[in-house]
Amino acid sequence: MIHCAIVGSGWSAGRHARVLRRVEQSELVRVVVEPGQSSHLPAVFGSPLVTDRLDDALNDPGIDAVIVCTPPDTHLAIAEAVLRAGKHLVVEKPVGLRPERIPALESLAQERGLTVMVPYHFRFVPQLQTLRSRVQAGEFGTVAHAYHRMYSLRDREGAWLWDDSRSGGIIMESLVHGIDQIMWMLGELPSTVTAMTHAGRNQVADAATVLLHFPSGAVGTVEGSWISDPHVPFGSLDIVGTAGSAAFDRGRFQKRYFRVESAAADAPATQVDSLDDDDAGFVGLHEHFAECCAHGKPPQAANLHEAYAAAAVAAAAVEAARFRRQLPVTGLLPDAP
Template sequence: MTTDVSVLTRTLRAAFIGGGFMAAVHSRAARAAGAELVGAASSSAKRAADAAARLGLAGSFDSVDALLTDPSIDVVHVCTPNATHAPLARAVLEAGKHVICEKPLATGSADAAELTALAAERGLVASVPFVYRFHPMAREARARVASGELGALATVQGEYLQDWLANATDDDWRVDTALGGPSRAFADIGSHLVDLVEFTSGDRIVRLSAAARTVHANRVKHADISTEDLAAVVVELASGAVGTLLVSQVAPGHKNGLVIELSGADATVRFEQERPDRLWLGRVSGSQLVERDPAALAPDAARLSRVPAGHPMGYQDAFNAFVADSYAAIRGEAPDGLPTFADGLRAVQVTEAVLASAASRDWVEVPA
């Protein structure tokens, strides 16, 4: 999968575009995966130098072009505002480098499809951090569904609730369509929810009906905001299962409440991201909590369980596992469940369907 066979035998050299919160998360994961952290580029040479010093990188680049023309760099992490993802990811691929691009992959499906095709054409690893699928107990839920333990899937329900934009005094660049794209709450966190539901269930949303609302049209720095603060979606899956999804960034008291629940004819499984070391498993005869114990988990869940039972694992652990698997793919391996640009395209397509349904107040088909 690599255009440089020497990558298979030497330490990967990673660089970063952007220097904010996500660049810090990416750089910690890259360091944990054993990469050499070459440097960063940002909106200016000074900001790049500041980011490099803050993140502990070896150096910085005066421009993105300077970073991309460095022949020693193997993989580039794109950690910038949403509207820049597509052009930057395209430039990285055209430079012949592997890419890990923050989501949404693009603000429109045409760009996302083009990037997916370009990565395949160039034979380059291109991944998107849908990292919640890297929690061991999310993989355990997936394994139990795949084994048939739940029986035929009947319903799915999920929510992703946050409160960091709950007040009109809260503001962020993401509310601006010029930087964040036409969708905010759903593109930002609804995409994670949909990815986790489809990944664990092994099923696909085929039709949906959505309602969306902008609670605060005016904030401290932005006025006439059109991006949604929340969205509620009714979904139909290819198997015939039905479900509901609720996404909000204005739900007081909820910090990162990502929850999915899948119910079949025989059992129900529930995963809560804020309590990631356990699953709730329900049956008519009673329910139980399944704790994370590598010795008792499905092989893929055990593989991602990096510390012994009783030692909590969390978000950065999941992100580290995602980057480690991305780097393994660059080295020619085929880790199970790595989210690629095809998954990034899928998220954009579902987001567009949600926006279209909310605007038309009608059911919308989701591309296969």
């Protein structure tokens, strides 16, 4: 059994708590909250010990792993403290607002034999794993365009979201998910990136479009907004190739699911693969994390190496938007995600 602590008490932390109830190998035993928040812990957390001191979790020999669900600007410091305390780690994306510090974090984890994963949970959804295998096998021919969209509701919690120094804006905090997903699907890093953003509250980017160009010739588009409403579709991923295409639909805000429709270019009928379980990817990720912790195996996906690639490309996109020009990103990593 992997005994876990969660740092944070917001929506993301609540989702991890909910998912851990479905993972037989894991148990939530402690939650670290901000001072004054312990009396407001939602019921989804169950009844773990609650503290407002991170050291209470780090110094507890009964805790094997820590799940970090705090604002992005705090991720790197807390993650380093967790690893130095000898605990396994799940750290929410992005791993940090300074991607150049992620390799040192990876080295620290390797030196201490600790498992680290980042919740790019789409990598653990069976329908998307199958789709990626088909893309990699060339079933859709040469990929010409990959399109990812992700919207969030305008009433998202947390004042930190509207502080650029804390959230990093929509590209770093949210669209990094789509950047990772497209790189994973295509199996390569982009060579150049450009981006456009909308300045929202406090001049923080709350809507953006990121354009990626890959060495294979494929074009990737990642876009989204923090100021959507429930009637707008939640998210999607489209893959268009010379021999066929696929469309991944995430449903709507109050009814999320995983649905992939695909067809060959010369076939009139579409193939449908669907799953009505919004937490499926998170469950798969936590099951894999627990297995890696228990047996000392490196994660097969959503590791720090891949998370560094996504964060570095996202940071380049932020700079491209700021300077309104295309930027090269080739050479960020020695190999593809």
